[in-house]
Amino acid sequence: MADTKKKSVLVIGGGSVGTIAALNLEVGGLAEVTLVLRSNYEVVKEKGFTIESIDHGALEGWRPSHIRNTVPDILKESLPPYDYIVIATKNIPDIPPTAVDLVAPALGHANTHTTLVLVQNGLNIEVPFLQRWPRVTVLSGVSLIGSAETEKGKIVQDDRDRLLIGAFGRGGEEDDVGEGEKDKKAETFVTIYSAGGKTDCVHSTNVLHDRWRKLVYNACLNPICAVTGLDTGRIRLVEQGEVLEGLVRPAMREIVEAAGVVADVKLDGGVVEFMIGVDPLELFLKPSMLADVEKGNFIEFENLLGEPLREGKKAGVPMPTLEVLYQIARAVQWRTKEARGLVAVPAKRTA
Amino acid sequence: MADTKKKSVLVIGGGSVGTIAALNLEVGGLAEVTLVLRSNYEVVKEKGFTIESIDHGALEGWRPSHIRNTVPDILKESLPPYDYIVIATKNIPDIPPTAVDLVAPALGHANTHTTLVLVQNGLNIEVPFLQRWPRVTVLSGVSLIGSAETEKGKIVQDDRDRLLIGAFGRGGEEDDVGEGEKDKKAETFVTIYSAGGKTDCVHSTNVLHDRWRKLVYNACLNPICAVTGLDTGRIRLVEQGEVLEGLVRPAMREIVEAAGVVADVKLDGGVVEFMIGVDPLELFLKPSMLADVEKGNFIEFENLLGEPLREGKKAGVPMPTLEVLYQIARAVQWRTKEARGLVAVPAKRTA
Structure with missing residues (x-):
C-alpha cells in the first residue's frame, strides 16, 4: 500500500457516478470525502442519499464526511489543498461553465500537491486542464459503472462499478512530474478507492x-x-x-x-x-x-x-x-x- | 380546352393537400368532387371546412359536392367509374394499408376509363399501381403547396398552390395507352383543376x-x-x-x-x-x-x-x-x- 494516511478528497458532482465514487472512497476508511452537490443538495442535506447498489446493497440516509452546494474556494475559505479532486460532472465544453472554470477555486494556487481525477468520458478532456495548469497531475478515470439517479438523492446502481485509473500524458508532454510520480499518484488513488473491497478499480497504464x-x-x-x-x-x-x-x-x-x-x-x-x-x-x-x-x-x-x-x-x-x-x-x-x-x-x- | 363536360373526380384524403385540391376542382365548375375523409369526417359533415387560403381567401363551412368516410366500392355500390381518382393521402408503403389497397375498391374492374392522379411525394410511387393495373393511366402530381390542417377540418394554406401534373412512364413501359393519350388525360386534368383561376397547375412532361x-x-x-x-x-x-x-x-x-x-x-x-x-x-x-x-x-x-x-x-x-x-x-x-x-x-x- 502506497500511503495509509487519510487523504482529503473533493468529489465534484453528486450524481450517479460521483456518489458511488464518494461511497467507495469513504467505505475504505482511507479518504475523507467532501462531496459537492447541486440539484440534489437540499434533499441529501435533509435525509441523505438512498442507494440501491449491486456492490454495496441498500443504504438509507447515507452521507459522505462533508457535503456542500458550492465548489470550495480554498484561498478565500483558508482551506488546505485537497490531495485529490475527483471531477464526476458531465463534461459539456460547449456550455459554460467549463470543467476547468468549475475546478479552479478548489485548486487555489495550482501546485503539484493536488491531483485531479477526471471520471468523465470522451477524448482530450485533459487538454484544457493541462493547458491551464501544466504542472498538475491529471488522472484519467474511465468508469464502466451502470447507475442512475432515478429521483433526487436516490441512486440505483444496477451494474458493477469498474473504474480504470491512469495518468494522462504518461510518456507524453514535458512537465516536472515524471512518469514514476504520476503512476504513484494513480496507484495511491486506486488503493484508497479500492480499500472497501466493494469495487473493481485498477491502475491502467494505457489511458x-x-x-x-x-x-x-x-x-x-x-x-x-x-x-x-x-x-x-x-x-x-x-x-x-x-x-x-x-x-x-x-x-x-x-x-x-x-x-x-x-x-x-x-x-x-x-x-x-x-x-x-x-x-x-x-x-x-x-x-x-x-x-x-x-x-x-x-x-x-x-x-x-x-x-x-x-x-x-x-x-x-x-x-x-x-x-x-x-x-x-x-x-x-x-x-x-x-x-x-x-x-x-x-x-x-x-x- | 380539352373537355368541358363535368368530370367525376374522387379525391382520397381530405387533409391539407387533398382539401385544397378538391376546392380547386370544384370552384372551376368542371368537376363534381367526392372527397373521402377519415379523421375529420364528423367535423366536416357537421359544419364543413374552415379554410384560410392565400389563393381562395377565407371560407367558412365549405364542402365539396359529396363527402364520404370510406373509399367507395363502385361494384358493390353500383357506382359508375370515376373519371379521375386523386390520391392525396400520405404514402407510407411500410405501414398497411398500402395506397394500392386503399384505391382498389374505387377502381373496380380496372379499366382504361379511370385515370389515377398521385398527388404524393417521392420516388417510384407509381410502381405498385402499374404492377397491379398495367393498363391504367397514372399521373404524377407534384404539389408545391404550403398548407396545414391546424385542427380537424381547419385548413390554413399560407403558401401558393402550385401543382405539376404529368404522366408517369411517358415514353417508358409498354402499355395500351400511348403517350398522346396519357398526355391528353394530363392536360384535361390540368384544365379542370385550373378552371377556377385560383391556382397554378401546369402540365409537365418531365415527371x-x-x-x-x-x-x-x-x-x-x-x-x-x-x-x-x-x-x-x-x-x-x-x-x-x-x-x-x-x-x-x-x-x-x-x-x-x-x-x-x-x-x-x-x-x-x-x-x-x-x-x-x-x-x-x-x-x-x-x-x-x-x-x-x-x-x-x-x-x-x-x-x-x-x-x-x-x-x-x-x-x-x-x-x-x-x-x-x-x-x-x-x-x-x-x-x-x-x-x-x-x-x-x-x-x-x-x-
Whole structure:
C-alpha cells in the first residue's frame, strides 16, 4: 500500500457516478470525502442519499464526511489543498461553465500537491486542464459503472462499478512530474478507492486504449439512441437488426479504425459485438445522451463524438457515419440551448 | 380546352393537400368532387371546412359536392367509374394499408376509363399501381403547396398552390395507352383543376425532373428537421450555419448527383440554395416529417428517402449522408410502430 494516511478528497458532482465514487472512497476508511452537490443538495442535506447498489446493497440516509452546494474556494475559505479532486460532472465544453472554470477555486494556487481525477468520458478532456495548469497531475478515470439517479438523492446502481485509473500524458508532454510520480499518484488513488473491497478499480497504464475502447459505445450507440429515441435493447430489434447492421456497426468500425490510426490503439476484433451487447441482458438501458435528451438536458457530445471525429478526420480516416451523427447532435444541442434561452431566435426569419 | 363536360373526380384524403385540391376542382365548375375523409369526417359533415387560403381567401363551412368516410366500392355500390381518382393521402408503403389497397375498391374492374392522379411525394410511387393495373393511366402530381390542417377540418394554406401534373412512364413501359393519350388525360386534368383561376397547375412532361427536384428538399431537409426537432428556419441558425454546411448541403448534393446518374435529370446548379431558402421568409416552417413526428404519426420516409437512396446506391452514387439519415428514420418509424402496438418488445431482452 502506497500511503495509509487519510487523504482529503473533493468529489465534484453528486450524481450517479460521483456518489458511488464518494461511497467507495469513504467505505475504505482511507479518504475523507467532501462531496459537492447541486440539484440534489437540499434533499441529501435533509435525509441523505438512498442507494440501491449491486456492490454495496441498500443504504438509507447515507452521507459522505462533508457535503456542500458550492465548489470550495480554498484561498478565500483558508482551506488546505485537497490531495485529490475527483471531477464526476458531465463534461459539456460547449456550455459554460467549463470543467476547468468549475475546478479552479478548489485548486487555489495550482501546485503539484493536488491531483485531479477526471471520471468523465470522451477524448482530450485533459487538454484544457493541462493547458491551464501544466504542472498538475491529471488522472484519467474511465468508469464502466451502470447507475442512475432515478429521483433526487436516490441512486440505483444496477451494474458493477469498474473504474480504470491512469495518468494522462504518461510518456507524453514535458512537465516536472515524471512518469514514476504520476503512476504513484494513480496507484495511491486506486488503493484508497479500492480499500472497501466493494469495487473493481485498477491502475491502467494505457489511458488512450481505455478511452478509445469506451468510445466504441459512447461515440456510436449513445448518440444513435439519443437521436432515435430508442434504448440499446430496442435499437437491436429495429427491422430485425438491419439498423444495427446499417448504422451502429458502421459507426463503431469508424471508431475502431480511428483508434488505430490516431492513437496507435489496437482494439480487439470483438469489440464491436462486445459493445453492442455490453448492457446487462435483462435491461432495456437508456444511454446517458438519450436520458439527457428526454430530461431536456444538454448532451455530452463534443468529447464523446466531436473529438474522435475531428481526430479521425485530421488523420485521414473516413468517418462519414460519425460526421452525420455529430451534425445532428449539434442541432439537438442547439434545440436545448434555445429552450434554455442561450440562443436567440428572431420572431421572423430575415435571411 | 380539352373537355368541358363535368368530370367525376374522387379525391382520397381530405387533409391539407387533398382539401385544397378538391376546392380547386370544384370552384372551376368542371368537376363534381367526392372527397373521402377519415379523421375529420364528423367535423366536416357537421359544419364543413374552415379554410384560410392565400389563393381562395377565407371560407367558412365549405364542402365539396359529396363527402364520404370510406373509399367507395363502385361494384358493390353500383357506382359508375370515376373519371379521375386523386390520391392525396400520405404514402407510407411500410405501414398497411398500402395506397394500392386503399384505391382498389374505387377502381373496380380496372379499366382504361379511370385515370389515377398521385398527388404524393417521392420516388417510384407509381410502381405498385402499374404492377397491379398495367393498363391504367397514372399521373404524377407534384404539389408545391404550403398548407396545414391546424385542427380537424381547419385548413390554413399560407403558401401558393402550385401543382405539376404529368404522366408517369411517358415514353417508358409498354402499355395500351400511348403517350398522346396519357398526355391528353394530363392536360384535361390540368384544365379542370385550373378552371377556377385560383391556382397554378401546369402540365409537365418531365415527371422525373419534378420528383427528383422536390427530393432535394424532401429527402434532406425534411428528415433532418424530423430527427433534430428543428424547423427549416432554425436549422439554418444552428452554429452560424455550420450544420447547414456540414449536413444539409452534403445530403442535397447526394440527391443532385443521384438525379443525374439514376434518371439523367440535370438539376440546375442553384437548386441546393433554392431549396434551403424555399420556405416563405417570414415563417419558421415545420416540414411534414417533423410535424408527423411531433404528432406521433408515421413518417413518409420510404418514398422520400429510401427510394432515392436505393436507386442512387444501385447506380454507384456514394450516398453516405442519406444512408445515415435513412437508418435513423427507420428507427424513428419503429418507435411509432411500437407506440401503436405494431411491433412487440419482450419484457426482457433475450439476446
